Amino acid sequence: MTTQHHLDDATLLRYASGDLDSAFTMVVAAHLAMCDKCRKAARDAEEIGGHMMDHVAQAPVSDDAFERMMARLDSGADEQIEVDLPKKSAPDSDVPLPLRALIGDHMDDVRWRLVAPGVRKYEIQQGKKGESSLYMLNISPGMAVPEHGHGGAEMTLILSGAYRDKLGVFGPGDVADLDEDIEHQPIVEPGEACICLVATEAPTRFKDLIVRLMQPFVRI
Amino acid sequence: IGTADDPTLLKQAMVRVAEVQDRESFQFLFSYFAPRVKAVLLKAGSNESQAEDLMQDVMMTVWRKAKLYAPDRGSVNAWVFTVARNARIDLLRRASSRPYDDVYEIEMESDVASGEDEMFATERAERVSEALSELPEEQRQIIELGFIEDMSQSEIAEKLGLPLGTVKSRMRLAYGKMKSKLEAVR
Ligand SMILES: [Zn+2]
Ligand SMILES: [Zn+2]
Numbered sequence: 001m002t003t004q005h006h007l008d009d010a011t012l013l014r015y016a017s018g019d020l021d022s023a024f025t026m027v028v029a030a031h032l033a034m035c036d037k038c039r040k041a042a043r044d045a046e047e048i049g050g051h052m053m054d055h056v057a058q059a060p061v062s063d064d065a066f067e068r069m070m071a072r073l074d075s076g077a078d079e080q081i082e083v084d085l086p087k088k089s090a091p092d093s094d095v096p097l098p099l100r101a102l103i104g105d106h107m108d109d110v111r112w113r114l115v116a117p118g119v120r121k122y123e124i125q126q127g128k129k130g131e132s133s134l135y136m137l138n139i140s141p142g143m144a145v146p147e148h149g150h151g152g153a154e155m156t157l158i159l160s161g162a163y164r165d166k167l168g169v170f171g172p173g174d175v176a177d178l179d180e181d182i183e184h185q186p187i188v189e190p191g192e193a194c195i196c197l198v199a200t201e202a203p204t205r206f207k208d209l210i211v212r213l214m215q216p217f218v219r220i
Numbered sequence: 221i222g223t224a225d226d227p228t229l230l231k232q233a234m235v236r237v238a239e240v241q242d243r244e245s246f247q248f249l250f251s252y253f254a255p256r257v258k259a260v261l262l263k264a265g266s267n268e269s270q271a272e273d274l275m276q277d278v279m280m281t282v283w284r285k286a287k288l289y290a291p292d293r294g295s296v297n298a299w300v301f302t303v304a305r306n307a308r309i310d311l312l313r314r315a316s317s318r319p320y321d322d323v324y325e326i327e328m329e330s331d332v333a334s335g336e337d338e339m340f341a342t343e344r345a346e347r348v349s350e351a352l353s354e355l356p357e358e359q360r361q362i363i364e365l366g367f368i369e370d371m372s373q374s375e376i377a378e379k380l381g382l383p384l385g386t387v388k389s390r391m392r393l394a395y396g397k398m399k400s401k402l403e404a405v406r
Contacts, residue, residue, distance in 0.1 A: 009395040010373075010388045017366040018305045019373060022315045029319035033326050042323070043294055044402055045395070047348040049305065050298030052367045058255035059262050062272055066250055069279060070243070080241060080284050098322040179388075 003035050005167070005174040011155075012038065016045035023125055023134035023199040027155045027175070029098035030197055034157075034173040096159070099197065103136070107159070107195065110136065118143040132201050139163070139194045145186045152180050152201025161194035163187060227345065230296040238286035249296075250279055257304045264308055264370035274311060278304045292338040293327060295345035301367075308370065344402060351398040359394040362387055 007015075007028060014020050015028045032039045062068075090105040102124050103110055112120035118140035127133030132152075136159075139145060145163070155177050162171040165184040170176055178184070180201070188194040230252065236245035257278050261271040281303050289299050302324075306317035352360065365371045365379065373391075377384045 009392045009399075013363070013366065013391050013395055014373065016305075018309050018370065019366055022319075025319045029323050032323045036330070039323070039327065039330075041399075043298075043327075044344065044348065044398065046302050047294055047298045047345055048352065048363060048398070049301035049367045050295050050345065051349050051352050052364055053256050053260055053301045053304070054297045056256055056259045056263070056368055059259035059271070061254045061258055061275065065254060065272070065276070066247060069250060069276060069283075072276075072280060073243075073283065080238075080286060081288075097326055098319040101318065101322075 003037070003173040005170055005176060006035065007031060007038050007041070007175055008177045009041075011177050012041050012045045013048070016042060016049055021132050023127070023132035024153075024155055024201075026098060026102070026124075026134055027157050027197055027199045030096040030159075031157050031173070031175045033096035033098055035175075094160075110138075112138050119145075127200070132199050134197070134199050137194075137196050137198060139188045139196075141188050141190045141192060141194075143188050145188075154178050154180075154201065155199045157197045159195045159197060161192040162189040163194045163196075164189055227295055227297070227342065231291055234286060234289050234296050234299075235291070237283065238289065246283055249282065253282070253300050254279055257300065260301075260304055260368055261308065263368050264312065266312060274307055278307045281307065288324070288328065290328070292341050294341050298345065312370075347401045347404075348398055351401045352394075355394055355397065359390045362390050363394055366391070 011020070011024075011028065015025065020028060032042055093100060093105040094107050095103060095105055103122070110122050112122055115121045120138040122136040122138075123133070124136065125132075125134040137145070139161075141161075155175060156170070157175045158170045158172050160172055162169055163186040164170070165176075165186040167176065167184060169189065170186070176184075230249065233242075233245040233248045236242040237249065254275055258271050258275040261274050261278075262268070266274060278300075282300060285303070289296065293299075302320070306320050309315055309317040309320075352363070355363070361380075362376055365376045366373070371379065373387050374384055376382075377387045380387070
């Protein structure tokens with residue numbers, strides 16, 4: 001399956017400039033691991049940083065700056081690293097590399113918690129005050145993700161399976177990079193559970209009353 | 221030294237640092253980049269002594285990871301920028317730049333270097349410069365605040381008294397212009 005849905009241009013710039021917080025950076029990095037096109041685009045965006053830094057008004061460094069550097073080199077503490085790094089990664093891993101440090105090498109290892117019928121969740125980073133949260137969802141075929149208006153930006157990367165909403169079908173590698181003003185109702189496609197990685201900027205605001213009543217323990 | 225307007229000089233110096241740990245070449249890179257890296261760190265909010273120390277760390281990383289610089293992936297400038305960006309994320313934000321390192325590793329594994337790509341990388345850096353120098357001031361300013369002053373989109377919006385949506389759309393416009401220039405060479 002080829003990736004249909006990519007990162008927003010503004011997101012690529014924020015990634016390159018380092019403006020995204022850790023939750024969103026992780027989703028972007030995981031998408032980049034799955035998408036050549038956005039990886040190239042991210043490199044283009046980093047070229048902007050190179051250009052801007054090149055044209056900045058230079059700040060004088062201390063007179064002995066280079067001597068200090070050489071002293072550090074001579075102390076031998078900072079050897080050059082070898083370029084052929086040993087592969088950190090398990091070759092049979094089905095988890096995008098950036099995510100492995102957080103959930104392990106295999107999707108099967110994820111310890112899901114049932115939060116509603118057909119909806120499992122694994123919390124990676126709980127959004128404390130003002131921070132984004134990062135979590136994974138595992139939703140059974142045919143199930144709807146409860147309707148919600150976004151309290152903030154939301155980014156969802158499909159790792160396996162697929163869902164459909166008014167924006168189209170989202171399959172493995174696709175990312176839904178959504179502003180706070182977009183509302184949608186994703187429904188998981190038949191056949192296979194949909195596993196996705198989600199970063200949200202603020203707690204999701206549920207519209208539907210029943211769903212709202214469920215929110216305290218559903219906590220999607 | 222220190223006025224390497226010719227990007228091939230920087231590239232050559234990087235290669236010599238990577239391959240034979242040539243200190244003269246490193247000194248050349250240091251004199252070029254240290255004042256720029258420090259300037260960026262100051263603008264991003266560190267104080268004088270923090271910026272000096274962090275600059276030392278950034279330049280040390282440039283030395284240590286010189287072999288990871290791949291000329292077919294971008295300019296030396298862009299690479300040093302990313303090293304400085306990651307250092308700033310690690311230190312100033314007390315967060316980890318690890319996802320960036322992982323993406324870099326993926327790049328190292330996935331793309332095979334070729335002479336053609338290297339030419340393209342040079343061309344790309346030129347096109348990006350061209351596009352940026354042609355941007356209207358209102359777009360350029362937003363790019364600069366984001367990339368150099370380390371301001372978030374919402375901080376930029378607040379500083380300029382603009383709605384967040386306007387900041388985003390100007391960013392997209394700026395990037396779109398650059399993209400169309402790049403597509404012309406691809
Ligand atoms: Zn993509
Ligand atoms: Zn949503």
